[in-house]
Amino acid sequence: MARTTPHDPPTGDDRPLYGRIAALLLDELRAGIIPPGQRLPGERHLASRYGVSRETVRQALEVLRRSGAVATDRRGSHATLPGRPVETAGALTFPVGARPVDPYAVDRATVTWEEPPPEHARALGLAPHRPTLVHRYRSVTPDGRSLRTAVTSFSAVALAEVAELARYRDRADGTTPAQLRRAYDWMRTAGLTLHHQDAITQAGAASSVRVTRRVHDQYARPLEITDLVVNAERDTLVYEFTLPAAG
Structure with a gap:
C-alpha cells in the first residue's frame, strides 16, 4: 500500500x-x-x-x-526531546463496546490463529485463506438479558509492528483467556497514530445493534477491524469523545 x-x-x-x-x-x-x-x-x-x-x-x-x-x-x-504531551486514548477502549469493570457481567475473551471472516480479510488487505490473530469477546449479564459479542481481526502490519500482539500467536488456541484491553496502548507505544471509524447499523432484530470499528495508522495502513453485536432490551452504547481546547 x-x-x-x-x-x-x-x-x-x-x-x-x-x-x-x-x-x-x-x-x-x-x-x-x-x-x-x-x-x-x-x-x-x-x-x-x-x-x-x-x-x-x-x-x-x-x-x-x-x-x-x-x-x-x-x-x-x-x-526524549521535550514536546507536546501524548493525547489521552482513554476513550478508545478495546474491543469496541467492552464494558468497564462490572461485577455483575461475565466477560470472556480468547484468541485464535485462523482465517478471518472474508469481510475482515478484505478490510485488512489479507490474501484469501491467510490466517491471522482473531480475538473474540463475549459479555453477558447474569439474567442473560444483555449480551455483547465482538470479533476482532488484526492485520499483518499490526502483528509486525506491535510485539505484544505478535506474542499471542503461539498461544492462540481459542481456549486460553486473552484480555487485550491494552491493545491500543501497545499500538501507540509502538509509534503508531491511531485513526478509527465506527459505523453503527441495525442487526436483524430490533433490539440488536452492530458496531463495526476500523482502525488504521498514520500511513493509512489497516491495523484491525472489529464487529460488535449488542443484543439487549435495555442496554446502552456510550461513546465518549475528548476535544482539546483551541490554542
Whole structure:
C-alpha cells in the first residue's frame, strides 16, 4: 500500500544525507509529532518514508542520540526531546463496546490463529485463506438479558509492528483467556497514530445493534477491524469523545 511521505529530504543542502534526515526527524520531535517517551518508527519504515537506506537512517539516529534528542534501548529508539504531551486514548477502549469493570457481567475473551471472516480479510488487505490473530469477546449479564459479542481481526502490519500482539500467536488456541484491553496502548507505544471509524447499523432484530470499528495508522495502513453485536432490551452504547481546547 502506498504511503504518504510527510517530508522529503531538502535539496541544495551541503550537509550529508544522514544529517538532513536527522534534521527532519528533529523537526518532528520539536513539533510533538513524536511525543516524549514514544517509540520512533522502525528503521525500515523510516528508510521507506524518506526514500533512503537503513544505514542512512542509523546514522541519522546516531546524530540524534549524541544530541540527546532520542534514547535507544532493547525496544528501539524513543523520543526524549521535550514536546507536546501524548493525547489521552482513554476513550478508545478495546474491543469496541467492552464494558468497564462490572461485577455483575461475565466477560470472556480468547484468541485464535485462523482465517478471518472474508469481510475482515478484505478490510485488512489479507490474501484469501491467510490466517491471522482473531480475538473474540463475549459479555453477558447474569439474567442473560444483555449480551455483547465482538470479533476482532488484526492485520499483518499490526502483528509486525506491535510485539505484544505478535506474542499471542503461539498461544492462540481459542481456549486460553486473552484480555487485550491494552491493545491500543501497545499500538501507540509502538509509534503508531491511531485513526478509527465506527459505523453503527441495525442487526436483524430490533433490539440488536452492530458496531463495526476500523482502525488504521498514520500511513493509512489497516491495523484491525472489529464487529460488535449488542443484543439487549435495555442496554446502552456510550461513546465518549475528548476535544482539546483551541490554542
